[in-house]
Amino acid sequence: MKHTRREFLGSSAAVGAELLGASVLGVGASACASAPRGCDRWKVNGGPWQDANRSNPGVQVRYRVRPEKLRDLVEIVECAEKERIGVRMTGAGLSYSDVAMCDGFLLSPERLGTPLELPKEQLRAEARGMNLFRTESGASIRSLNTELDCAGLAFKNLGGYNAQSIVGAAMTATHGSGLKYGPVSSAIASIQVVVSGGEVLQVEPKNGITDPRKFPGYIDSHGDRVRARLVQDDVIFNAASVSLGAMGVVYAVVLEVEPSYWLKETPKVTTWGELTCTDGFIGRLLAGRNLAALGPEPDYYEVSLNPYPSKTGGGPGTHQCLLQQRYKLAREPWRSAQDRKRGQFGSEVDAIATWGSTKGKFLADTVNRWPIEGPKFITTSIRSRGDVSYINKSYEVFDIGPVNHMRVFGIEMHFDFEDTVRVAERFFELAQEHYDQGMVHTTPCTLRFVNEAKSNLAMMHGRRTVSLEIGSVLGVRRARDMLLHYEHAFIQEFGARPHWGLDLNVLKSVDDVKALWGDANVEEWLGAYRQLNRTGVFNAAVTDRLGISVPRS
Structure with a gap:
């Protein structure tokens, strides 16, 4: 399977820069003698x-x-x-925290998005039967969905947004929902990364997919043969698979995927009381029982919550919810006209509403003027998605x-999964x-369920x-204050761990991290971090904030 095409716009820009005789976009040395070379070219x-949303300074x-x-990354x-x-x-720049920020060299990933040939001759015998796919780190999940689909393959699970770069999503432990599945990082089988000193490593678990006797000591990349070292070590791999970008610049990854499949989504408008009763969905999930009294079990599921009760003074059981259940289908079934569109009105109407509201500005202005409209918007949103099935290829349903x-x-x-009911009712x-x-x-705010992961900082x-x-449209008055209060309250009361990208920088020291992730676990991650970032070249805003930046040498 050979893929060599590049994004059209990226290629056009590169060609244009060379014709101009200068690397104005930092795309590499020009054929002209006057072009900058060596370090100056970058x-x-x-x-x-x-x-991407301009949510922070x-x-x-x-x-x-x-x-x-x-070779560019090494240089x-x-x-x-x-x-x-x-x-x-940067990945796609979709993190609201400072995890992508750096005031030195900030690299854009869009020209590192090519699917790569998997060197099957280097694999262990037991890995040759696996569904593996190799790609450069800057590929978006959207583009990979298309490439995988053409190869008859698909991701095992995904989150709800496909514009993220695959490695950006993995390095912050982004995830979908369903207790059989871990985060995106759990799909990574091998990482090719440039670490301190410009050294190239291929990092895998102890019994990784590569046969050490067959690893040639180099990686081929766009006509270059770059020296590389194979590292098969559980400690290094578990640290590097959710590294926050602090252990090197990832060039490529090998993903474990599966044969392509379809999904049937069956959203149901219900209440928190119905979900949490003994025979309700949450009640069954927490008890480890079959999730369906009759019929097939859903493979994926999540619950969207209305923060407000359906009537003033109503208890937690009166809160409106949307239960999303998704079922795997091996092939395309017969689909009615309704099955082909999402929600009661379809994606086209959703798109018109999104752009008609100036991407949320109208909503923010309305709520700022009439706060009582906020709960009404949420109720309408949940109702519009309920009680109609949607069937499509897996990646179309995940998005x-x-x-x-x-x-x-x-x-x-x-x-902790066992705290599900207490968490929602405290919310x-x-x-x-806050209201x-x-x-x-x-x-609406959404509960998702994820299996445990080996990555230290997942x-x-x-x-x-x-x-x-918990999200908010930009421009809503005091929304940031509200979100910060949630973060602090949930950390204090439940020992909750913030998502590394969906966070307002509430963790201020490595001791804060240890309190939530465990001393020994974080020390193990730090050991790998200090080894791969020994010169301090991957120090950035997040490492400064946590007080773990390495002295530069």
Whole structure:
């Protein structure tokens, strides 16, 4: 399986830069003799950078470049070490925290999005029967969905947004929902990464997919043969698979996937009381019983919550909920006209509503003027998605559609699965307190369920997890205050772990991290971090905030 095409716009820009005789986009040396060479070729394009939704102040970047191949990454890391500044790859820039921020070299991933040939001759015998797919790190989940589908393959599970880069999603432990599945990082079988000193490592678990006797000591990348070292070590792999970008610049990964499949989504509008009774969905889930009294078991499931009761003064059982259950189908079934569209009105109407509201500005302005409208918007949103099935290819169902284009920000907190009911009902209490103080929700909030992960800093490390995502349209008055209060309250009361990207930077020291993830576990991660970042070249805003930046050498 050979893939060599590049994104059209990326290729056009690179060609245009060469024709102009200067690497104005940092895309590599020009054929012209006057083009900058060596370290100077990468010292371009500084300026301000913000997350994709412009939800935070951002950072002033010294150099912003678009590498195209592994050799470029090696040169940039070596150059940064000479300059004694940092290096970071942004992913798609969808994190609301400072995890992607760096004031040295900030690398854009869009020209590192090519699917790569898997060197099957290097695999262990037992790995040759696995469904494996190799790709450069900057590939978006959207583009990989298409590539995998063409190969008859699919991700085992995904979150609700496909614009993220695959490695950006993995390195922050982004996830979907369903207790049989871990985060995106759990799909990674091998990581090719440039670490301190410009050294290239291929990092795998102890019994990884590569046969050490057959690893040639180099990696081929776009005509270059780059020296590399195979590291098969559980400690290094578990640290590097959720590294927060602090252990190197990832060039490529090998993903474990599965044969392609379809999904049937059956959303149901219900109440928290119905879900948590003995025979309700949450009641069955917590008791380890079959999730369906009759019929097949759902493979994936999540619950969207209305923060407000259906009537004033109503208890937790009166809160409106949307139970989303998704069932795997091996092949395309017969589909009615309704099965082909999501919700009562379809994605086209959702798109019109998204753009008609100026990506949420109208909603924010309305709620700021009439706070009572916030709960009404949420109720309408949940009702519009309920009680109609949707059938499509797996990746089309995982992606939640045009609503992803709303300008929003938010947090996500991860709790022990056993605390699901207590967490949701405490959330209802806090939401009412916030409303009484003039802080209003504008969107439903969602519970997702994730299997435990081995990656040290994954939010679901060592335990099955329920996550609570709480978002807000940008521009809603005091929304940031409300989200910060949720983070602090849930950490204090439940020992909740914040998502590394969906967070407002509430953890201020490594001791804060240890209190939530465990001393020995975090020390194990730090040992790998200090080894791969020994020159401090991957120091960044997040490592400064946690007090773990390594002295630069």
